[in-house]
Amino acid sequence: MLVAGKACLILALAVCLYGIGASLYGARTRRREWVASGRRAVYALAGTAAVAFVALEAAFLRSDFSFALVTSHSSTTTPAFYRATAVWSSQEGSLLLWLLLLSLWSSLILFVTRRRLREIAPYATAVLLGLGAFFAAMLVFLESPFDRTVGPLPAEGAGLNPLLRHPSMMIHPPMLYSGYTLFAVPFAFAVGALVARRLNADWIRSTRPFTLGAWFFLGAGIVLGARWSYSELGWGGYWAWDPVENASLMPWLTGTAFLHSVMIQEKRGMLKTWNVSLVLATGVLAVLGTFLVRSGILDSIHAFGASTLGVPFLVLIVAMISGSIWLVSSRAAELRSDHRLDSLLSREAVFLLNNLVLVLLCVAIWWGTFFPLIAEAVTGRRASIGPPWFDRFTVPLTLVLVLLSGIGPLIAWRRATAANLRRNFSRPLAAALAALAIALVAGAGSQPDALIMFVLAGFVLGAVGQELVRGTRARRVMAREPVPLALVSLVRRNRRRYGGYLVHAGMAVLFVGIAASSSFADERDVELVPGQAARVGGYEIEYVRPTADLVAASNGRLERIDFGAEVRVTGDGRSRTLVTERSFFPSAGPMLGPVSRFFEGEATSEVGLDAGLRRDVWVSVAPDTRRLEPRVEEGDEVFAAAEDDLAPAERDALLAEALRGLVRSYADDPPPATFRLLVSPMVTWIWVGALIVFLGGLIALWPSPRAVSRRVTAAYAARVGREARAPV
Amino acid sequence: MAMDPARKRTVRLVAALSAAVVLAAALVYTSFSASSEARSPSQLLSQAEPGKTYQLTGRVVAGYERNGTVTNFRVRDRTGEVSVPVRYEGVLPDPFRAGREVIVDVRKKGGVFVGEKDSLVTKCPSKFTAET
Numbered sequence: 076m077l078v079a080g081k082a083c084l085i086l087a088l089a090v091c092l093y094g095i096g097a098s099l100y101g102a103r104t105r106r107r108e109w110v111a112s113g114r115r116a117v118y119a120l121a122g123t124a125a126v127a128f129v130a131l132e133a134a135f136l137r138s139d140f141s142f143a144l145v146t147s148h149s150s151t152t153t154p155a156f157y158r159a160t161a162v163w164s165s166q167e168g169s170l171l172l173w174l175l176l177l178s179l180w181s182s183l184i185l186f187v188t189r190r191r192l193r194e195i196a197p198y199a200t201a202v203l204l205g206l207g208a209f210f211a212a213m214l215v216f217l218e219s220p221f222d223r224t225v226g227p228l229p230a231e232g233a234g235l236n237p238l239l240r241h242p243s244m245m246i247h248p249p250m251l252y253s254g255y256t257l258f259a260v261p262f263a264f265a266v267g268a269l270v271a272r273r274l275n276a277d278w279i280r281s282t283r284p285f286t287l288g289a290w291f292f293l294g295a296g297i298v299l300g301a302r303w304s305y306s307e308l309g310w311g312g313y314w315a316w317d318p319v320e321n322a323s324l325m326p327w328l329t330g331t332a333f334l335h336s337v338m339i340q341e342k343r344g345m346l347k348t349w350n351v352s353l354v355l356a357t358g359v360l361a362v363l364g365t366f367l368v369r370s371g372i373l374d375s376i377h378a379f380g381a382s383t384l385g386v387p388f389l390v391l392i393v394a395m396i397s398g399s400i401w402l403v404s405s406r407a408a409e410l411r412s413d414h415r416l417d418s419l420l421s422r423e424a425v426f427l428l429n430n431l432v433l434v435l436l437c438v439a440i441w442w443g444t445f446f447p448l449i450a451e452a453v454t455g456r457r458a459s460i461g462p463p464w465f466d467r468f469t470v471p472l473t474l475v476l477v478l479l480s481g482i483g484p485l486i487a488w489r490r491a492t493a494a495n496l497r498r499n500f501s502r503p504l505a506a507a508l509a510a511l512a513i514a515l516v517a518g519a520g521s522q523p524d525a526l527i528m529f530v531l532a533g534f535v536l537g538a539v540g541q542e543l544v545r546g547t548r549a550r551r552v553m554a555r556e557p558v559p560l561a562l563v564s565l566v567r568r569n570r571r572r573y574g575g576y577l578v579h580a581g582m583a584v585l586f587v588g589i590a591a592s593s594s595f596a597d598e599r600d601v602e603l604v605p606g607q608a609a610r611v612g613g614y615e616i617e618y619v620r621p622t623a624d625l626v627a628a629s630n631g632r633l634e635r636i637d638f639g640a641e642v643r644v645t646g647d648g649r650s651r652t653l654v655t656e657r658s659f660f661p662s663a664g665p666m667l668g669p670v671s672r673f674f675e676g677e678a679t680s681e682v683g684l685d686a687g688l689r690r691d692v693w694v695s696v697a698p699d700t701r702r703l704e705p706r707v708e709e710g711d712e713v714f715a716a717a718e719d720d721l722a723p724a725e726r727d728a729l730l731a732e733a734l735r736g737l738v739r740s741y742a743d744d745p746p747p748a749t750f751r752l753l754v755s756p757m758v759t760w761i762w763v764g765a766l767i768v769f770l771g772g773l774i775a776l777w778p779s780p781r782a783v784s785r786r787v788t789a790a791y792a793a794r795v796g797r798e799a800r801a802p803v
Numbered sequence: 804m805a806m807d808p809a810r811k812r813t814v815r816l817v818a819a820l821s822a823a824v825v826l827a828a829a830l831v832y833t834s835f836s837a838s839s840e841a842r843s844p845s846q847l848l849s850q851a852e853p854g855k856t857y858q859l860t861g862r863v864v865a866g867y868e869r870n871g872t873v874t875n876f877r878v879r880d881r882t883g884e885v886s887v888p889v890r891y892e893g894v895l896p897d898p899f900r901a902g903r904e905v906i907v908d909v910r911k912k913g914g915v916f917v918g919e920k921d922s923l924v925t926k927c928p929s930k931f932t933a934e935t
Contacts, residue, residue, distance in 0.1 A: 309894075310921055415808075435826065442830045450838060458838040459858060461908070467833065600872045600893045675898060697894045749872055749894050 076130050077142065080221035083127035084214045087174070090119045091208035095201045102197035102271075110197045114185045117200060120207050121178035128162075128175045131220050135162050140229050143222040144168065150234035152628035160245045161235040166369060166384075167220035169248065173365060174210040176249070177203070177256040180285065184260050188281050195278050198267035199260075206259055206362075209391055213384065233663040237635070237679045241307045247299040251323055254293025255361040258326055260285040261333075262358025265351050269402040274409045276341045279350070283337070284776060286354075289361075290334060291772040293327045298765040309657075309680030309695040311598065311753045313761065316465040321444040322364035325437050329357040332433035335426050335483075342488065343423065344413030348403060349430070351410065355399035360437075363392055367444075418490040425486055429479045432472050439468040470524055474531060477586055480579040481535035484542055499541075506537025519595070528590035532583040539580040543573070566774060574775030578768050585764025591757035592691075598753045605745055612754025614646035614692055621698075621745035622654065623738045625731070633731060635660045636673050637681075638698035638741055640748055644685060646692075653683030655696045655750075668711025669730055670737070674700055686759050693753040702746045703737055710737070839908055844878050845885040853911045856919065859889070865901035875915075878905060891918035896925045 094116025101109030134142045135158050138151050148168070149161040162168040181203040188196055214220065261282040268278040300320065301313040314320060333353040339346050366388040403410070416423055442449075443465050450458040485499040510533025511526075519526050543562065546569075550561040566573040597612030608617035622639040639656030662676030683694040710733050714726070721729065839856035847857060859878055864886050867876030872892055879886035881904065889909060899905070908922035 438826070439830060442834060446834050446838065450835070450840075454840075457841040457858075459841070460834050460838045464834060464837045467837075468830075602871045678898075695894075751894055 076134060076139070077221045077223055080127050080130040081215075081219065083123045083130070084171075084211060084219070084221070087120055087123040087127070087178075088208060088211035088215050090116050090123060091204045091211055094120070094204040095208065098197040098200040098204070102194075102201075107193075110193075110200075111189075113197060113200045113204070114189065117178065117181045117185055117204060117207075120204065120211075121175075121182045124171070124175040124178045124211075127220075128171055131168060131171065132159065132162055135159065138232065140232055141224055142220075143224045144220050146224050146229055146232045148233065148235060150232040151630050152231075152632045152634040153235045154240075154628070156245070157235050157240050160239070160248075163248045163252075164235055164239050165220070167214065167218045169252070169369065170210055170214055170218055171220055172249065173252050173256060174207060174214065176252050177207055177210065177259055180253075180257050180260055181207070181263075184264075184282065184285055192264070192267075192273075192278060192281055194271040194273050195264060195267035198270045199263040202263035202266045203259060206263075209387070213387060217384065217387070231632070234660065237658065237660040237677050238307065240679070241303050243299040243303045247296055247303060250292045250296035250299060252365075254289050254291075254296055254323070255326070255365055257285050257289030257292060258330060258357050258361040260289070261354045262361075265354045265358075266398070266402065269351060269406050272406060272409050274347055274351070274406065276337070276344075279337050279340065284778070286330065286334060287772065287776050290327065290330045291769065291776060293323060293330070294765075294772070295769060297323050297327065298762070302762065305758070306682050306684065307679060309682065309697075309751070311596075311693055311695070311751060311755070313758075316440075316443065316462045318444050319368050321440050322360075322367040325440055325444075326357045326360035326364055328433045328437040328440075329353055329360060332430040333357060336430050339423050339426055345416070345423065346427070347410040347412060348407070352399075352403055353430075353434075355395075355403070359392060359395045359399065362388070362395065366392065420486070420491040420496075422483060422486050422488045422491075425479055425483045429476065429483065432476050432479065436469060436472045436476070439472070440465065443468075473586065474524070474527055477528065477531045477535060477583060480582060481531065481538045484576055484579065485538050502541045503534050503537035506540070507531070507534035509533060519591075522594040525590040525594035528586055532587045535583040536580055539576045539583075542576055546573075570777055571775050574771045574773070574777075577771030577774060579771075581764045581767030581769075581771055583764070584767055585761050588757045588760030588762075588764055591760070592755045596753060596755040598751070598755075600749060600751050602747045602749050604747045609750070609752060611752040612690075612692075614644055614754055616692075616694065616750070616752050617643045617645070618748065618750070619643050619652070621742050621748070622656065623742040625734050625738045626658075627731075632727075633661070633734065636734065636738060638696075638700070638738075639681070640696045640698075640750070642683060642694055642750075644692050644694075651685060653685060653692070653694055654681075655683035655694045656681040657696055657698055659700075668707075669714045669726075670710035670733060671707050673734065674703075674707060688757070688759050690754055690756040691758045693751075693755060695751045697749040697751075698741070699746045699748060700741075702744075703741065706737060706740070844880050844887045845883065847887055847909075847916070848885060851911045851916075856908050856910050857916075858906060859887070859909045859916065860906050861886075861904070863899065863901050863903050863905055867901070869895075878907070888915045889918055890915050891923055893918075893920055893923075896923060898925045899923075 094113045096113075097109045097116060098113030101107065101111075101113055131142075131144070133139075134145050135149050136155065138145060138149060138158065140146045144165050144167055148165045149158050153161060163172045181200075185196065185200060185203075192199075261279075264278045264282045268274055297320070300323070304315070305311070305313040333350065336346050336350055336353060340350050366384070369384055369388075416427070418424065443460055447457055447459050450456065481503060485503065487495045507530050511530045514520070514526055514529040519529060543565075546565045547558060547562045550556060550565045551558060554561065554564070556564065599609060599611045601609040603609060603618040605618050605620050608615050610616075619641045622637070622641060624637040624639075625633065626635050626637060628634040636659045637656045638659070639654060642653050642655065644651055644653060657678055657680055659673050659678045660676045661672045664672065664675065667675050680695045685692040714730065714733075717729075718726075839858045841858045841860060842851075844859065844861045847859060851857065861878040861880055864877040864879050867874060869875075872894070874891045874895060875888065876891070877886040877888050889907060891907065903925050906922075906924045908919040909916035910919065911917075
């Protein structure tokens, strides 16, 4: 299997190199058979990458420790579900996943456009295969996932990092990588359009579902990451301006900007330079995102990677940037706008402003993310900046953005008149005032940023609601449909528009959740013994009793020790019990004793959460294991002395007995435990808002029946045309 | 009176460029003034302005003392014996032990360095993955 996998990767690299040559040769000489051959090289790349990925996945599932990668990232005690996901917890596995996803998306777009964009597609194929070749070369020469384990076959592997044992980690990385690789598609077609000098909106229209898909997947990945942080990391937050979070946010921001500004190009033929620049920047940022996660150049809890990838990635990024700049500047004449901006009071101007704000956000986040490197280059000393610095820039910019997301759908194209403004803005403004009143009554007046956000969210929801009501009403009158049917057919017939509006509404809801939970949370760290209680945010939280457990995996091997607490939360006129735990996973360090390794490895938090629309009560515990230290040391010594006399099975049984005794002693005589207690309002709104956003995204993504029929008609017309011209 | 389009474009370009310059200056200025420099205990001992945040890196000295949620410990140079006192309030990360390498954002207050909330991080000696 190792050899077969390796052969697949070498084949993948060869296929990429061949396909680049075939596409470029076909484009130069206008020989279609070579272009088609280049396209088939992409399909072949998808095939070889898939075989390699399946081989690796199979090795993880059956715990084949002859694979060095399986030994270092999985174990028989890792549950099967997480063995499957452990593939992409490794550097090599995630690069392979990147290559696989890239080749799948590339195959899809090239298949869909096989009879269109004939001048552009060969160059786009070459760009996509160029990216594929880069990743294939890394997998072949630098980070092979198919290396053999050195020395004798180990009986057990190191296991999956326990922090990654969470359901959302199953889908978070593939989502992010889908987003990154999908952004490669519009990037490649933009390059193709620039090279071929075909700069109308055709390539934008053909790649739009991919751009939207990239935006969708990247966004979903970001939210899943936030959710994971909230429920697994034990600090109570969902966003920390960590370099890897920022890395995924930056292309998402420029991608969002692009999705808006292309509408101006389609409608008015303006902003062509801006659009290609945005999409090229997004492509570069997507690769940069992968680079940040995988190179470990910035300290981050996520940056698991080694640094061997730094130089090749830098070369790739520099090549992408300089190529982009050269292409855009040498095509300046073809990128000239067909129209000029008529008025600053127009939808175009609002879109332009929204683009500026999104790009500014991206620039500020970029600066903050790379600040440690910048500071070291300038002052020679490493320095870092924390979340408050990011907030200083992102909070005001986000407020402006939310405001614009309400104005955009209301204002007229070209030039808004006073009548247009009066007609469209009065009701949303009333909604904003209502939101202000509600927020003030609820006591939000003390936090101006949050208060402004609530008002703006009211405005956006009012605007979206008004547009939906108006459209439905018009449809009901025109088509004589009952209200629910009228609403459905309204949305169905204008998927992009109303999907987009729903996204705006969802973002408003999401930001209400962020504003409320970041401004009005009550948090306390307290030390409690069983029976003792603490008050936080109007709730009384009592440490009822300790929990302690030695957990064995399904194959009987010891997996972890859980120390936790049962707490009772009283407030709101009711009382409920929550359980929070800290799980201690054994370290694989060779110098550690058999008992102490359980307390020197990674630990994860299982948060006790009582979620609600109004507020979340969130509890995590940090058990104090110091009282166990003498017994742990004693256990290590006993086992070290008896090491040679015991058979492995005997030794395992005794170890389990010793650990069980340790666990029991914690439960019987619990030391004081430190709790983090958090009462945070409206966190749930973040997840609900995100769901609304993704629903809107899905609606916008879904191909409209008219587009399908248009495509069929166009194909039919083309055939008729061909046949009419054919000699009879 | 309407401006001629060429002039209007120049005005817009100048306005956009100056806005960009202002933003860039704001980014540079605020980031450098808000940043916390990485320091070792001996560097911190020889020079530390009160009120400014530093990122302290070093090893935990044996014999730290915990009082409720407040922990008082000393951090010494990675190689060497010079150490500084640190007071940290809040939950300790799990592998917090004597001899373990830690990073913590601190501010000088009187004779001690007070840790910022949630800033204490331990560097694990044995990474879970084999590659370290």
